[in-house]
Amino acid sequence: MNKSFKRIGMLALISVMMLTAACGGSKGSNGNGNGNQGKETHATASPSPNTEKENEEITLTVQFPKSDNTVEIPVYEDKMKRFGEKYPHVKMVKNDWWYKSDEIGIKMAAHQAPSGFYVPATEGGTLVGHEWAADLTPFLAGYEFADAFNEKLTSQFTVDGKLYAVPKNAYISSIIINKKLFEDKNVPLPSLDWTWDEFYEAAKATADPAKGIAGFAIMAKGNEGGWNWTNFLYQAGGVSQEVQGDKVVSAFNSEAGVKAMEFMKKLRWEGNALPQNWALNYGDVYNLFKQGRAAIVLGESGQIEDAVNNGGMNKDDLLIMPMPSMEKGGAHVGVLGGNYMIVNPQETPEVQQAAFDFITFDMFKDSEIDVLRTVLEDRKAKNQIKAYGSAAYYYKADSDFGKKFEALLDEYPDNVYKLDPKVIEAMVGVPEPAYNGQEFYGAITNVMQEVFTNEKADVKALLDEAAKNFDSEVLSKVTIQK
Numbered sequence: 001m002n003k004s005f006k007r008i009g010m011l012a013l014i015s016v017m018m019l020t021a022a023c024g025g026s027k028g029s030n031g032n033g034n035g036n037q038g039k040e041t042h043a044t045a046s047p048s049p050n051t052e053k054e055n056e057e058i059t060l061t062v063q064f065p066k067s068d069n070t071v072e073i074p075v076y077e078d079k080m081k082r083f084g085e086k087y088p089h090v091k092m093v094k095n096d097w098w099y100k101s102d103e104i105g106i107k108m109a110a111h112q113a114p115s116g117f118y119v120p121a122t123e124g125g126t127l128v129g130h131e132w133a134a135d136l137t138p139f140l141a142g143y144e145f146a147d148a149f150n151e152k153l154t155s156q157f158t159v160d161g162k163l164y165a166v167p168k169n170a171y172i173s174s175i176i177i178n179k180k181l182f183e184d185k186n187v188p189l190p191s192l193d194w195t196w197d198e199f200y201e202a203a204k205a206t207a208d209p210a211k212g213i214a215g216f217a218i219m220a221k222g223n224e225g226g227w228n229w230t231n232f233l234y235q236a237g238g239v240s241q242e243v244q245g246d247k248v249v250s251a252f253n254s255e256a257g258v259k260a261m262e263f264m265k266k267l268r269w270e271g272n273a274l275p276q277n278w279a280l281n282y283g284d285v286y287n288l289f290k291q292g293r294a295a296i297v298l299g300e301s302g303q304i305e306d307a308v309n310n311g312g313m314n315k316d317d318l319l320i321m322p323m324p325s326m327e328k329g330g331a332h333v334g335v336l337g338g339n340y341m342i343v344n345p346q347e348t349p350e351v352q353q354a355a356f357d358f359i360t361f362d363m364f365k366d367s368e369i370d371v372l373r374t375v376l377e378d379r380k381a382k383n384q385i386k387a388y389g390s391a392a393y394y395y396k397a398d399s400d401f402g403k404k405f406e407a408l409l410d411e412y413p414d415n416v417y418k419l420d421p422k423v424i425e426a427m428v429g430v431p432e433p434a435y436n437g438q439e440f441y442g443a444i445t446n447v448m449q450e451v452f453t454n455e456k457a458d459v460k461a462l463l464d465e466a467a468k469n470f471d472s473e474v475l476s477k478v479t480i481q482k
Contacts, residue, residue, distance in 0.1 A: 057089050060354045063114040064094035075371065083361055090354050101126070101438045108132050108346065115347050116355035119165065121156045121338040122437025125248075128157070129480060133164040134345035139356040145364045150396050153338055156431055166359050167394045170338035171300050172429035173231050175321040178313075181206050181213065181295040190321060192332075192426050196235070196263055199296075199324040203273035206295035215273035217294035218264070221281040225448050226441030227335065228298050230432075232260035234333040235326045240433040240440055241475065248435050248475045250467035252444065253460070259326070261451060261459045269455045278452050301387035304417050309384040320419055322426040336429030363394065364401050372408055379415045387417040435478050443470045 062080060065072040080092050095114040097107065101123060107113040108130075119127060127133040140146040140163065153167035182189055187205045190198055199216075207215030219228045230240060238256025241248055251257075267273045275288065286303055288294045290311030297303070304320065307313040322332035341359045343352050362368040379386050388409055395401050409416050433440050443466050451457045 056350075057091055058348070058350050058354060059091045059093055060351060060358060061095045061113075061115045062092050062358065063098065063117040064096050066096045066098070078371075079358075079361060082367070083358055087354065087357065099123070101436075104132060105130075111346055113344050113346070115351055116341055116343050116359045118168075119340050119342055120432075120437075121170075121336075121340065122432045122434075124157050124165070124340075125434040125478065125480075126436060127342060128159050128164050129478065131345060132342075133157070134343040134352055136163045136166070136343065136356065138349075139343070139353060143356075143360065145360070148364055148395060148399060148401075150394055153340075153394060156338065156434070157340055157342075165340035165342045166356075166363075168339040168341060169393050170336060170429075172336050172427050173228075173298050173323065173334035174300055174423075174427060175323060176289070176297050176299040176303055176307075177319040177321060178289065178292065178295050178317060179319055180317045181292065189319065190324075192322060192422060193328070194321070194324045195328055195330070196324050196326050200263075200267060200271055200273070203267060203296055204271035207271070207273045209272060209276060212276070212293055214275040214288070214294045215271070216267060216296045217275050217280060217285045217288050218267075218278070218298065219280055219282055219285050220445060220448050220452060221279045221284070223438050223441040223445060224282045226444030229260060229264065229444050229448060230441070231298065231323055231334050232263055233257055234335065234430045235323060235330070236260045237326075240437075241435060243480070246480055248478045248480065250440075250470050250475065252440075253463035253467040257463050258460050261447065261463060264448060265451050265455075265457070265459060268452050274452070279449070301417065301419065305385055305387035308417070309379075309382075315385060315417055320423060322423055322428075331428045332426050333428045333430055335432055337432045366404075369404055369408055372405070376408070376412045376415060380412060385415050385417045386412075436474050439474050440470065443474075 062076075064076055067073075084090065084092060097103075097112070097114065097117075099117060099119045104113070104123075104127075119133075149167055153170050154163055157163060157165035157167075177189065179189065182202070185206050185208070187202060190202055194202075203215030205215065207213060219225045233240065233252060233256060236256035236259045238252065238254050238260065240250070240252045242251045243249075268278070275294070280288065285294070285297055286299070286306060289297045289299075289303070290307050290313060292313075299320075301320065304315065304318050307318060308315045323334045325332050343355045343359070345352070347355065362371065376386055393402070393405070395405075397406075409418070447459075447462045447466050450462055451459060
């Protein structure tokens with residue numbers, strides 16, 4: 001378990017597969033939130049309503065999809081209807097705010113956050129340190145599936161043996177290849193055990209600047225740039241930050257960090273493998289890929305789904321590979337992130353219990369299998385696919401529920417994209433930074449932009465300056481939960 005988030009330098013390599021990206025381009029917070037927010041109502045004992053309060057009406061603020069999310073809205077509406085039938089004393093109010101690290105402090109100060117809400121794996125240290133996530137111990141005490149969670153995911157939000165978030169799913173960053181562009185240039189597809197050198201040669205060989213085709217398109221505009229780069233930092237054996245005594249300090253300006261940034265520099269200037277307009281955000285990169293103008297991108301099964309369903313690509317032309325290793329025989333390491341649900345500690349104990357019940361309402365149950373079947377039937381009717389790897393879901397893969405899940409997928413072979421088990425086996429994940437991860441990503445993007453702009457950029461000097469500023473402006477304000 002991750003005790004007090006103090007073992008960042010000893011992150012275990014976890015062999016799991018990715019499901020969905022949790023990081024994005026939002027700015028990070030500066031860690032200046034009031035650590036006393038919500039203390040008065042923070043649950044310290046079992047919040048299960050007593051007999052007297054059992055039928056008293058309470059108001060649960062449900063995190064709800066935004067109005068343009070036509071896919072998820074009916075799913076949430078159905079869940080709220082079923083939840084209301086089982087818990088008629090709970091009045092549900094919709095709230096379409098979704099987590100942003102530069103807004104969470106404001107939301108908590110104003111007591112405007114939903115009763116329970118999604119958060120990315122990068123926010124564990126910040127949320128627990130500021131007491132913006134309720135200790136789930138009282139709720140788990142009466143939860144029949146308390147011991148059924150996949151422990152590979154729970155460590156990100158476990159402090160001193162206490163769990164502060166319910167895991168939903170995880171991902172490991174990997175490589176997506178457009179096989180057609182490799183074939184057009186007679187470039188052989190890489191082997192599972194490929195290295196940085198082979199990655200470089202493939203990106204250089206498949207690039208065709210005259211036709212506007214990049215060998216490798218990396219995100220380099222918003223925080224996503226640092227997120228992409230961190231994969232190479234991990235492959236070089238580096239870490240983003242370390243805990244020293246009661247402080248968190250930057251560690252990305254190490255020898256490993258220099259190697260990772262020099263590799264980006266080589267791809268840009270020596271290999272001419274990047275897009276001519278390299279300042280791309282998350283959406284830009286995948287749009288370029290769907291247009292057939294990028295041979296290699298970082299991603300996961302979700303991007304395969306998007307490329308086929310929304311980009312008109314043929315799934316047989318797409319290939320997911322593990323990340324390259326820095327050297328032959330090394331680990332194929334990618335960033336391990338995930339999606340979690342927390343309970344708002346500012347709510348009353350009764351509302352906190354309702355929030356936990358809502359979050360876990362379908363988990364480990366046949367009702368969630370039914371939801372998946374509805375999705376697969378919809379994809380079948382539209383001649384679309386649903387992409388799944390052997391990802392790190394919240395449940396254990398060998399559990400009865402896991403077996404039911406996989407069995408249902410097998411019923412739709414034409415509409416489910418599954419990864420090669422050998423690819424999954426080769427993939428290794430290292431968790432995202434525990435403290436101010438989004439801001440760290442942004443700081444790295446600034447360095448990347450300078451390196452991509454200036455061929456003579458001093459990589460070591462840039463990383464040292466970024467680390468100095470990040471420590472002073474951000475990490476020095478971090479509160480470590482003890």
